Amino acid sequence: MPTNGAAAQRRAVFTSRKNRGPANRSQIVARRIAGVFLSAAGMMWAAVTLAFLAVHAAPGDPVTAIMGESSDPALRERIERDWGLDRPLIAQYGLHLGRLLHGDLGYSYVRGEPVADILFGEQLVTSAQLAGFALLIAVVLAPLLAVLTAGRRDVFSRATATLEVIVASAPPFWTGLVLIWVFAFTLKVLPVTAGNEFQRLILPAVTLALPIAAVLAQVMREGIERALEQPFALTARSRGISATQLRLRHGLRHSLIPAATLAGWAVSGLLTGTVVIEEVFGRAGIGRETIAAVTHSDVPVVLGVALLTAAIYLTVTVLVDLAYLWIDPRLQEPTA
Template identity: 40%
Template sequence: MRHYLLRRLFQAVFVLWAAYTVSFGVLYLLPGDPATIMAAGGGDATTVTREQTDALRHQYGLDQPLAEQYATRLLHAVHGDLGRSVQSGVPVTHLLRQALPTTAQLAAGAMLLALVLGSAVALLGSSTRRRWLRQLLLSLPSLGVSAPTFWVGLVLVQLLSFHWRIFPAFGDEGFSALVLPAVTLALPAAALIAQVFAKSLRTALAEPYIQTALAKGASRRRVLFGHAVRNASIPPLTLVGIMAGNVLAGAVVVETVFARPGIGRETAAAVTAQDIPVVQGVVILGAVTFVLTSLAVDLVHPLLDPRIITTTRPAVAA
């Protein structure tokens, strides 16, 4: 177990380093002068004076060699310093701490709803004996995956806010304001979970030990929930860890559609103004979210299937 944990921790550190390195390269090696882009703040770069760009270049260390810039910024990031926003001058970590609670609330609600909906569709589709119902339920995930997030959000707002006036269309005040954004963000994730879980259940139900249990008189429902679910839950659980980082990307669209404060709106504003430190901070936050969630999922895997530790244990010479 210790070797398994150390291996996962090493992989987590490597992913964080790679995410920082790629974001640094993409944001600071793009064509154009980063100091001019930041001084313009998303406006007309022709109005920026040389004195302004030189001051910003010195302030952010852009006048240093590229390798020195990378090493300095990486060292600061390790110590929790992600720089300051070009627009407001506020530390990026402070901006992220302010915006994170609202987005975390939305992401947690969306992931919980996605797990419930996706698992329910997969289990009902796998347990029912009615062929038409099974085909209907197992076709829903394809529909959910193909529907764009912004379109789903606009449809929900039009129907449940403007037409029937059940939920508020905008803002973040109270639980009712969380329902529509969470549903919008959860539907694509639920569709993916349902697809993977249903396929995994079909594979598990075709195993010989399942057929033996059925031949001995066990009911299909008992075999499904007593044996197949546990073995079939590893692929969808892995998918949940992968989707955790994607929730932040989806939050950019959802929080913009529903006018909610959070990481999504901060990202949209930073991209519009080309606020490079904030954009890089959001990228790193997404990588940290992905790493922590994946690490938690990896620690749960051995509880579901102890053979995972055995397969990852290094071979001992005879």
Template identity: 45%
Template sequence: MLARLGSAVLVVWVVTTVVFFALRASGDPLEAILGGPGSQAGEEAVARARETYGLDAPLLWQYALLLGRTATLQLGDSYARRQPVMELIGAQLPSTLLLASLALVLAWVLALTGALIARTARGRIGRSVAALVRGAEVVATVMPQFWLGAVLILVFAANLGILPATSSGADPAGLILPVITLAVPIAGFLAQIMRDSLADADAAPFAVTARSRGASESRVLLRHTLRHASLPALALSGWAYGSLLSGAVVVETLFARPGLGRLLIDGAMQRDVPLVIGAVVVVALVYVVVMVLVDALELVVDPRLRTRRSAVATPADVAVGS
């Protein structure tokens, strides 16, 4: 837990530093404070705004103050929206988390389906189907999300008219295309890992022993090989969730869906430093929390990990044993 806490602090510091200096290098955030491009603010108003928001201080001092506010999650008000940053993020975060979570579930379903098809393929037709599934996995892995989303909109919204092209966040039907757009590339990646792991597990001694004792293939799959094969994909699910959160920026913009991704894009376009940094920090913290949950889930799925960790003796254990 201490290691995870240290990594969380490091991640937050890195993303805060990169975002702060990148936004400041792109232009003066005073433009967002004064109402955007073309504002007719006088010199007195500009000077007052600089003093109010601390923009008249040296850049490194502004950076130090920002680190202090970030450490306490007191990021102040958005430059452009004049609302507390944490309130804006809190209103949009559930929508993005729902989108990413549903996409991860769908990615797992597709990956597991593809791995099982490849495992059970028999005969010429079965091998042909398995080859098509493997090809689909490769194509899905390299498929750009913005292109896939555009194709889905063109086919199912513009031509067939059976699904909406935009997602308001409240209509379940509006979630279908964004979820598929996010899930397909991740599903292709997880399916390849799952398929290879399942093939290794089928040839492992414990699976061969179970078959020699008369266990059916379905029993071997459900009780032995599937759990073993899911571990590598499960270990990468934390990374996959982080990738889905970053992909939500593109998908939410493409489908005009409210969420943290669109909020982040708007803040970056307006050079709204507190809003962008707040959104990125929250995403980084969510990623760290998901990684901790994945670690805990791995311990549940594979009891050997618990035994391995408990078998590590501390100096006190060695002293008592001797």
């Protein structure tokens, strides 16, 4: 016969489990989502502030960039007054935040055009095509390599792992030059500047995708191999499931969480990589606009690029955090 204390403890456990119903889980998910968005807002403010301080601490005089070849003191004074550059740094920071809250990114010092028109026009479309195609290649290539080589020690698997390390370690510009030499100059199967837009997009997209796919493949392979060592894998094998089905149905799902954790890194790699790749392949885009803005001390454009990059990075981070709730339903349960 159980004691009264044991019975009370059982009733408490039963009540606790009963309370973990759909309503309780919905509250947990809602709190997690709210926390994710609050964290993203704080990180966005920090990114804007750090970008502002970094740009103003960098060498270079934006007034000189605006004046061009003129050296008229009266013109310099008028430019400083019109652009608010004669105010203290804290006042300029306040004006910058105020404009951002109203959706105003300011005007380019050099071109005199709205920064929004420069960033969100044809340049953004070109860079988005490059980054999107590269991401598609990486997302397809990484799981394929991981599934084909996980848990195997043959020549193909060892060669693939070695090649992944080389590609992940090589500078992007070097990889791009090698691909140009092999496929454009030697084999002459892909163009660098000639051909239609899709043909010109292949080499830079592959160059941008290879290091990301190499790292993701290594992480996903480790996740699949760890899953194949779990007891449920032995149970699945005893039921007659094939090795390929085991990797696809169970191993691949268990590798999604560590791979999703690297999504922010992958997006940052795409954003920073476009700057180098667009220069190597002579493509127009946000990357070349960024280099021109930094060279000419065009502060509003540099800040606009930093804001755009931070917004894209944080958007992906938020989506990944929300995807965790779908990948691992245990996160929907109370932590205690």
